[in-house]
Amino acid sequence: MTQQPDGQQSPPEQQEMPLVEHLLELRNRLLKMVLAVIVCFAAIYPFANDLYLWLSEPLRALLPEGQTMIATDVTSPFFAPLKLALVVSLFAAIPVVLYQLWSFIAPGLYAHEKRLAFPLLFTSVILFYAGAAFAYFVVFPLVFGFFTAIGPEGILELPDISSYLDFVLKMFFAFGVAFEIPIATVLLILTGITTPQDLAAKRPYVVVACFVIGMLLTPPDIISQTMLAVPMWILFEFGIIFGRLARREVADAGPDEPTDE
Template sequence: MTSRSAGESVTAADKEKLENARPANDSPNPEEPQEEMSLIDHLLELRNRLLKVVLAVLICFAAIYPFANDLYLWLSQPLRDLLPEGQMMIATDVTSPFFAPLKLALTLSVFAAIPYILFQIWSFIAPGLYKHEKKLAFPLLFSSVVLFYLGAVFAYFVVFPLVFGFFTTIGPEGISEMPDINSYLTFVLKMFFAFGVAFEIPIAVILMILAGITTPADLAAKRPYVVVGCFIIGMLLTPPDIISQTLLAVPMWILFELGILFGRMAYRQTADDTEADA
């Protein structure tokens, strides 16, 4: 009886030691996400992020709207400088003098809040990423913001003077050009969006390479088709003139080449990380 009790006690003690040691041996990989959230928790987190984004846009709008009229004058400067003396922009709708600056202020509020919006997106998806994925995700988000702003700046300082110079000189004789302020704003915002998205091509190329959809060698082999596609997209997203189409197509092609260049670097880095993990 005594030996059996001693044996049972030793066995129980050994079991307890094994149970205490098991969590340490079965601890998760530090590179893997540490905790799993339920669907409700994800939805609540998404709601909180969206509310923060809306609040950020409203704060930017409150700061920008008092200067909406001045901002519209600055935005229309490239066209007004090219109008003949005595001609000016007009408002064909009674509400246009109010709604055009309002629309501009709201759009600029979204543009100004883009870094914070992307930060909220990053904060939402970062807990579910591995360590090597986080190293690539943050630079890609930061680069996407910078490239979008560069596209808008390129459109304003390079494209607008050339496009408006073309449009203001090609009209028939005896026709006075007096652009509507609402139509002009729609045209300008469309151009900003087109060039901002076009400048995201390197990010799209890198993401396709990292996702395994294609490889840098395959993209380089399809270069002639990409050049033709750039001019087709330029034709669809810009006014029907060769100047604006070329000014969009050529930067798209150059950015595609940059995407292949940086994609090769990311491709090698991913392969090295995979070998290191193995």
Template structure:
């Protein structure tokens, strides 16, 4: 691979192509490292799986009346529910390393200015995903579970199933984690040329409606959780427009610089 005098990588058609077999070998190596990282995280997390389940179920358990608790309706649930939680948390914890391996695989084919943008986007996407999960645990869960435990008919004993609860909270973690990626998606749309900051700003009313529709689809059928997902999505969309404008200006400046040097 040759480099020009300005420290810019040549276009892909001018680069010395790596043989397909080498690409596949490198891809296999990256995938093996990812699997190994997840296995290591799982080995470290699984011994504490029961304690972690108690922690993740605390927002609901502390709202249950005295004498009521969670139950297991399936004989295998006490084993598989913590096991599933440990496996999901292993992937969750390994996300930074997984994205690093993906970055290491694709980085050689990027221009210098693309690398400057791609790495911050990857790093920010990890932070935003974790922030979405934290927001769900500390803000959404207490409000949602408080709402559901308060509206039940009198005389009905609430005994939540541990497996059903786990499926519910994992879905919520995923929904809020993905929703918090909206600024990254907005910036990528702008950088790809699919839209512009001005067009996105003009479509703001439609985006707000779409946020509430998505909130209705991804959360339980109550106005509290729907609003708690829709409002942050809209705010994050506004941040995405702001950062998209900044990234768009930087990309335009880099493009003009390349044209001057050609």
């Protein structure tokens, strides 16, 4: 069994495993991830048009009577639902992707690292979904209500389906990533880059940074910027709390012990 510089033993699975075997295992894991996405896409694509109607409902519900969405490109009625189905397939396959990643890295982790790594991975996925859901159910009605209300009178509002899809996917990504702040905060604390006390002392700068990020990632209106900045700040505070708990968990775990899993 190999020895670490500090005299601690490496996990058994990290013993002289040939590089080729590592690469073959990685290839097999990646193939399973791709296969999961393909299977999800095959199941979702027949409902792509219905899925797009559901996605566009927050905007269509606010359009004046007699106005609707249009396709300005000949291929948009086909490619917009197709793109949406592919993105939803990636979302749906996340549990399989997460499991394959975990199966690949878990053999090289110590027991206390496993106790923390999987909850962090799982929680990161849940938080990303939560961010996307927050954008759809809370932010979109406010943002679209604002945009449809301030337009000049006599202007016919006919949003393009491709432009709308690009906009909402950008918003989903922005809020999904923003909701990962607790995970990033915990990792910064666990790796020793910073401490909960240092992060708490920098709170005023973090609040300003949240509003700057909200300004960069959202449309140029105060509503959507605030709706992103405030949850980011709240999630930062949760990250500090959970960072303290995680660091205490590592301290209580004691010396690293290899596992046989």
